[in-house]
Amino acid sequence: MYTNRIITTAIFMAFLSISCGNxxxxxxxxxxxxxxxxxxxxxxxxxxAGATFPAPLITAMADEYRDLTNNRVTLNYQSxxxxxxxRQFMEQTVMFGMSEAxxxxxxxxxxxxxxxxxxxxxxxxxxxxxxxYNIPGIGEGVVFDGELLVEIYMGDVTRWNDPxxxxxxxxxxxxxxPITVVHRSDxxxxxxxxxxxxxxxxxxxxxxxxxxxxxxWPVGIGGNGNEGVxxxxxxxxxxxxxxxxTYALLNDMSYGSVVNASGNVIEPSFEAxxxxxxxxxxxxxxxxxxxxxxxxxxxxxxxxxxxxxxNLDANNAISNxxxxxxxxxxxxxSITDAQEMSESLGFARLPETALERNFAMIRQLKWNxxxxxxxxxxxxxLAASL
Amino acid sequence: MSTDKDxxxxxxxLLRNPSAIYRRPGDxxxxxxxxxLGISIILLTLSMAFVLYGEGSAALREFGFFGFVRGxxxxxxxxxxxxxxxxxxxxxxxxxxxxxxxxxxxxAVAIFTAEYAPRWLANIIxxxxxxxxxxxxxxxxxxxxxxxxxxxxxxxxxxVFMWAESSYPQLLPILGNPMxxxxxxxxxxxxxxxxxxxxxxxxxxxxxxxxEQREACRALGxxxxxxxxxxxxxxxxxxxxxxxxxSLGRAIGETMAVAMLIGNKNTLPxxxxxxxxxxxxxxxxxxxxxxxxxxxxxxxxIGFTLFIIALIVNLFAAYLTRKFSIKGGQVI
Numbered sequence: 162m163y164t165n166r167i168i169t170t171a172i173f174m175a176f177l178s179i180s181c182g183n184x185x186x187x188x189x190x191x192x193x194x195x196x197x198x199x200x201x202x203x204x205x206x207x208x209x210a211g212a213t214f215p216a217p218l219i220t221a222m223a224d225e226y227r228d229l230t231n232n233r234v235t236l237n238y239q240s241x242x243x244x245x246x247x248r249q250f251m252e253q254t255v256m257f258g259m260s261e262a263x264x265x266x267x268x269x270x271x272x273x274x275x276x277x278x279x280x281x282x283x284x285x286x287x288x289x290x291x292x293x294y295n296i297p298g299i300g301e302g303v304v305f306d307g308e309l310l311v312e313i314y315m316g317d318v319t320r321w322n323d324p325x326x327x328x329x330x331x332x333x334x335x336x337x338x339p340i341t342v343v344h345r346s347d348x349x350x351x352x353x354x355x356x357x358x359x360x361x362x363x364x365x366x367x368x369x370x371x372x373x374x375x376x377x378w379p380v381g382i383g384g385n386g387n388e389g390v391x392x393x394x395x396x397x398x399x400x401x402x403x404x405x406x407t408y409a410l411l412n413d414m415s416y417g418s419v420v421n422a423s424g425n426v427i428e429p430s431f432e433a434x435x436x437x438x439x440x441x442x443x444x445x446x447x448x449x450x451x452x453x454x455x456x457x458x459x460x461x462x463x464x465x466x467x468x469x470x471x472n473l474d475a476n477n478a479i480s481n482x483x484x485x486x487x488x489x490x491x492x493x494x495s496i497t498d499a500q501e502m503s504e505s506l507g508f509a510r511l512p513e514t515a516l517e518r519n520f521a522m523i524r525q526l527k528w529n530x531x532x533x534x535x536x537x538x539x540x541x542x543l544a545a546s547l
Numbered sequence: 548m549s550t551d552k553d554x555x556x557x558x559x560x561l562l563r564n565p566s567a568i569y570r571r572p573g574d575x576x577x578x579x580x581x582x583x584l585g586i587s588i589i590l591l592t593l594s595m596a597f598v599l600y601g602e603g604s605a606a607l608r609e610f611g612f613f614g615f616v617r618g619x620x621x622x623x624x625x626x627x628x629x630x631x632x633x634x635x636x637x638x639x640x641x642x643x644x645x646x647x648x649x650x651x652x653x654x655a656v657a658i659f660t661a662e663y664a665p666r667w668l669a670n671i672i673x674x675x676x677x678x679x680x681x682x683x684x685x686x687x688x689x690x691x692x693x694x695x696x697x698x699x700x701x702x703x704x705x706x707v708f709m710w711a712e713s714s715y716p717q718l719l720p721i722l723g724n725p726m727x728x729x730x731x732x733x734x735x736x737x738x739x740x741x742x743x744x745x746x747x748x749x750x751x752x753x754x755x756x757x758x759e760q761r762e763a764c765r766a767l768g769x770x771x772x773x774x775x776x777x778x779x780x781x782x783x784x785x786x787x788x789x790x791x792x793x794s795l796g797r798a799i800g801e802t803m804a805v806a807m808l809i810g811n812k813n814t815l816p817x818x819x820x821x822x823x824x825x826x827x828x829x830x831x832x833x834x835x836x837x838x839x840x841x842x843x844x845x846x847x848x849i850g851f852t853l854f855i856i857a858l859i860v861n862l863f864a865a866y867l868t869r870k871f872s873i874k875g876g877q878v879i
Contacts, residue, residue: 215837216568242835251703262838295729344830348623348836356624373837382728382822383811385832392692500594533854 175441176543203233203409205487208478211246211259214350214405215286215465218508219259222499226491234487238270241349243374250468253477256405256488258468260375261350263447278471280320281522284464285495285510289406289434290354291416291461295394297413302428304329306420307362307452313401314342315366316380321399336399343393343402346383347376354463355403355513358451372449384496403461406434407507421460422452433459434509443527446518464515467492473528485528488538493523497541548644596854603848615848621813623833629845630853631826633815638825638856640817641805645737646745650791653745658775660746661753665716671749680743688807691736692728696808699735700727704820723818726810730823733809737801741794748793752786753779781811785872792864796857802827826853 179325188501216238223236241249243260249256251268263282264272272280276286292305309325310316318325322337352445356372370376387408395400406429409416418428427433437458438450452460469492470476473485496519500510511519526534580719600607607615612850618630656676660669704725711718723729756779780787810822811832817823826849837843 242635244834244836244838247838260838265838294563346806347832348834369625373624374838375833376624377620377622377813381812382724382726383832385806385811389692389807393726394726396697401728457679520866 165224165483185394205234205482205484207234207236207257207491208255209236209246209257209467209470210255211247212240212350212465213240213502214261214262214288215259215508216240218286218503218506219495221502221506222495223492225499225502226494229494236430236491240491242348246349247468248438252382256469256476256478256484257492259285259465260468260525261463262353263464263466264468267536272470274292276470276472276475278475278527281469281471281526282445282466283466283492283496283519283522284446284511285471286465286503286511287434287438287462288350288465289356289429289431289459289462289509290358291409291429291439292401292405292419293391293394293398293409293413293414293416294401295398295415295495296338297398299333299335301415301417303333303415303417304420304426305309305417307358310419311359311363311366313340314344314379314381315369315522316342322539338399341393341397341400342378342381343397343400344378344381344383345375345387345390345403346385347389349386350374350463350465351387352376352403354449354451355451358461361449361452395467406431406525410507419460421456422454423456425457427459431504432507433457434462435512437462439512439514442497442514442518444518444521446515446522447468462509469526471525473533474527482528482533485526485533486537489523489526489534492536493541548805565644565661596851597645598853599847599851603851605844606848607851609841609844615845616670616852619815621829623837623839623842626837627841629841629848631845631849633813633817634824634826634829634849635852635856636815637730637809637817637823638799638827638853640798641734641737641809641823641825642795642801645736645741645798646791646795648734648738649742649745649794653742653794654749654787656742657746657749657753658779661750662771662775662779674748676743680747684740684801685803685807687736687740688804691732691804691808695736696727696732699732700725704731708820721819723821725820728808728810729819729821730817731820733805733823733825735806737798737802740801740804741798744797747792749783751788752783752790755786756782785868785870788871789864789868792860792867796860796864799853799856799860800827802831806831810828827852 174513206494219236219238219240223238238259239255243262245355245387246255247256247262248259249255249270251272260282264280269280272278273336292310294303296303303326306329309318309329312325319338319340320337321335326335327333353372353374356366356370360367360372360381363456370379382393384393387404390402390404391408391412391414394400394404404416406416408414409429416429418426422428437453437455437460439458440450440453440455442448442450446464446466450458451463453462469488473479473488479485479488496511496516503510520538523534523538524532526532610618610629615629616631616635618628619632620626620628620630622628656672660672664672666813680780704727708719708722708725711722760778760782761774769777805825806828809824809828811824811828812822813824813829830846830849830853833842834846837846
């Protein structure tokens, strides 16, 4: 009886200490000396937080990078969502943020004033969104164009045998099934990309609904997460939704092709997504390239950005020059060599234009006025060629 | 003999000065511990309310508290206007309906297990009910998405919809789109989820009815049903009501399963079968990716409103328990 009580108390105390440990989010992953083989002083922990969409890629990169550096550099990435990523980045509790929406002018100005330097938005990977549907008897390859998707999501086109759908798909025998519109209910970068495409092709959509991570949907039901939308679409005959391309591929969903700005019918693929971003990007890469002018680019795609301060010393989360140096090293690796990992994980590679812009931004990264990024890039083979 | 005298003297001293009991070190330590923990709960609650209010104050200032609560537009993209009315309505409708659906079955189960069932059967039922309470709500949500919602759509919603379409087309706007994910599905799942709470609390209330009460009633020649109706239910009604209200609190705060099944439509009007939204569901949906500061502040303000509603429900439960519980000497 007495031993029982002792054991119970011990277990309780253990739980207590575990839960206390988890509460310490600000410095998560800074347990010293747990890395095998290298001494505690040598170890560097990089800390980032933000969007959930690129999380699988970043986590895989982190594993790979730890192996590459013999456990010397570890990366702790918390996928708390773009909004949280931007907030933690501004509060300087993380070394870099990650977001599927670029920083607004207001935020950029605030950061300029408070740190005396800019905030850089560096594309690190690409998000692509495909229309998914459940039409009994019809598989992949239904063709949509922007205007049609707007009318469906506005509730104007309500049946699958509508002449507007038939016009784009003359070979298909579409049923007279009512269309059930499904959208994401949670705020998400997927929604941001999807609605920005609809805003680009239709003034009516831009003025009434606009684009954001969550919007005021005119019709339809909301599913929570990619899986919620997929569940609702797959369970409802006649449903149309949108999912990230990877998710649709992995779950054998029927997805459609989309007509791009040049009038070409583009079937979603990683190449077509990369191609979409292979356009003349502005210097700060803060651009939505949905409805891309690229001739064979897939029109519903966007960047996921890594957010980083120009003056790295102004970020309270970075405490010394070595940490800043390792952060830049990781950044360079992640946009170059690490891009090889993209396709196998379901992500599209960064196009050359984005890489070029990234290099230009990295060259401006400073530590106490010293151009740290430029010196680290000096002997990089790719940077020299671009 | 003398020790006896000492003890008596000590007791007399204690009675004259009750605080003397706290002077022993063990007692002192224990008192300190209990008082600290007790006060920390109060502080925790207050600081929670304070943080929710503080974070939500930007939205509450922008729209005014009542303007925010009564506002019907939730537009995070173009107008940046936020109003909680659809979510408030959704929360109240689903949770009250869920309570109404679940309360009779829950009371019946409690009466059966407490009064009728043999011990072994009562134990089995108790365990199963506790099992339902222990299932994580996200699991119930998944079950709802893949099993309950399609089943309800095919066997209930669509037939009712077809029938209304042919006989009473004026009903269609009230019924709404019968796609399976919507207010009714969410309400049914909520009812299922709060049954264990209502049942457990009702059973406790019934068990706490003194045996003498039952025996007196039987002695007057009452049948089993009459004992329940005349002796047990009136005596237990305060506890039963309080249990029901606490379950209502659970239903109001339930988040994941509702967010997965309610269809998440942020605009009025809500329909019977159609999609809707509740206050917790919109918070869990939009919090992670709320980039605009007013958007985030509005979500916090919804949290604050929810906090107030929960407070009202709890106060109401306390009031009901006091008003309806029987302390003896009353005519019932």
